[in-house]
Amino acid sequence: MTKLIFPFLILVLIGLVLRLALSSQSMRPTEVESEPNLTLLISGEELGYLEPCGCAEGQLGGFSRRDSVIQQLALKGKTLLPIANGDLIDNASRQSELKAEIGFAALKEMGYAAYNIGERDLLLGIDRLRYLQRTSGIPFLSANLFHGEKRVFQPFVIHTVNLQGNQIQVAIIGILSQSFEVQVENAGAGLRLEDPVVVLTDLVDSLEKTTDLIVLLAHSDLAESEALVSAFPQIDVVISGHEGEELHEDPVFIENTVLLNTGTKGKAFGQLDIRWCDDRAVPDYEFQSVSLSERLPDSPRMIELLTLYQQMLTAENLSVDLEREPPATGGMYVGSASCKGCHTEAYTVWKQSKHAHAYQTLVSHGHAADPECLTCHTVGFGFQTGFVNVEATPNLPGVGCENCHGVGGNHVKNPQKGYGQVIQANCLTCHTAQNSPKFDHDVYLPKIQHWKGGGT
């Protein structure tokens, strides 16, 4: 009996070896993934979207989720080099300035290694940008933006990364498309753009001799970026901008150069793993688009910064101190209570709907002083006679009758005049993919049905 145990054990041993071989095949990508040589994290064109506002399910993006992913990747032992391709903000408002302050503080915390200036960033003014560069410590790049004969920002930055004992020199260059010539001229007297090709000619030649990897942050569209790749095959990685909202799933390879884009609004970021093999001059690339869904955890330090941002909005009273346009149709906002007398049934349905409590959603998420949120969560915000705050305009919080049907003053004065009819496009002004990703007109419409028959 004892002798029989040996053959049995040998068979079990063979089984174990086979099992291990099979399982190691499925494990291989994970193991390699945890030991890449260098990982470029690519983002840009947030256009002021620092966080999902939280008013609906399924919203993508946000610095808080991005930071969580970056911290997770760092914990896996990856050597990270996060870089940004500009247009952190969208316009020249005071709210954008506050966003820039918070945004660059956030990028600093996330360890960003370079920031390429976009044409919208110039709306902050050169002085402000220099201040933000100084306080964030992030190198701001623009190789072809000049004031007179002097560059406004540094053309490139070189980062040395230590990869398993090897020192790798990574050069990151930034350029701004000449199609933004007018925006540059408007950003300040004496500002001008040089032709990127002219500027890059000397720059790329010298960097090729002294560095191991050249990355170009090209704030230009894909066609222009492709032309730059063709003109400068020595550049290893080119990040393009102004190429739609989505991050392309698959990188474009032009000879040995990888061409990627950033997408917009910070809904995702790109992760490019770069591995150098001893026997090959060209490294291996592995790319994935990291979608920032609500399944990801929030980063406490980003939450702190974003809370500060909301407090800054409150402190500066931005939702009250703003230029208010007259309503395009004339007349004045009156509030939903004014409709109650004649449209009692409709009012009762509305009162029980989520629309009626939309302002409360902002309060519970700490966004009640955010002008960008108030536009869709109150009646007539940004217009004369529209919402100011709950004290001054207590009848206008929430989404009311006039959000969809238009200003009601004229109809109240003269009911014969009728009120505005609603089309599907009205809903889409607030139920955008960013703010209301699960919005389905046919599913949502019955939830607010306060009319007879189907349709709107």
Place this chain on the structure above:
Amino acid sequence: MKKRHLLWLVVIPLAFGVLIAFVFGTRPLDSTRTPQISFDEQIHDFGVVRHQDLPHYRFTFSNTGQTDLIISDIDSSCGCTAALLSAEAIPPGGLGEIDVSFNPKGRRGKQKQTVSVHSNAENAPIVRLTIQALVETSVEISPNRIFFGGINNQEATTKHVRVLDSGNGKLKISRIETSSAFLSAEVGPPQLGEVVSYEVKVVSQPGAPIGKFQETLTIYTNDKRYPRLDVSIEGNVLGSITVSPEHLFFGFVNRQELAQQEILLAKAGEPDLKVLEVGHQSQFISTKIISGESGRSVRIQVTVSGDSPSGPFRDLLEIYTNNTEQPVVRVPLHALVRK
């Protein structure tokens, strides 16, 4: 001996059985027992569309697996793209449709949007459908906002926008106006090129009130679809004293540490600038006035102490000067003291 052989006959097949079960036990034997999703095509190009169009396209798919395919979610990349699903559950062998529509209003040029289809399909839990279009507009304005930045209230400053006729080449500008008496606008003659364009010159006049402004340039045209075009004008009129930075932001301040920044006040014209006092509310802020020798500039060193309670920290610095035009300059300050 016979008994021993009999035991071999039992043990070896048993061991092989265990071996096979052990090695392949967790591997699915037939992947088609799970739902499988298969699209006829995943990209559709609408071609050239105009603002008033609302094109849509039906992507068809089938369940090639052997259990029900459940579509759990459909995400659109943009508010301009809507997707309508024919049915959430598709039986084995069944067909489904996703009707994707694209609203080009407010967009121009090449557009590429995606719709992500989330399902329980084993072969592709997320499928991305792509729609492309080239949105044509008859009138374009570049840039679509005028930003003056900081401008001197003693001087005129000029900015330009271009109005491009991307339609039939018959565009005419009938009238042009701004919402402020301090902003004048004039339109140049039509410029012929690949497309007809007009250059509009907007000038801020001397004497504009100090501070930020937000105004509108309105352009009236003969285009039926765009009879009136509004362009936002923004800027900041500066007096003889300029402040840099206009707002202090310290970001994270470490506990028990000091964070320091400087404000620079510079004076144009007579070199007689003096800062008399700097006021603030918080006891955790200290300031030091460093006057320049020329009378053209004064630096103010601002220090935030990390002894302040953790969390958001703000104050408003009030800088009192000897200048009658700008006796007080206010600089907001924000910081976040680490926990």
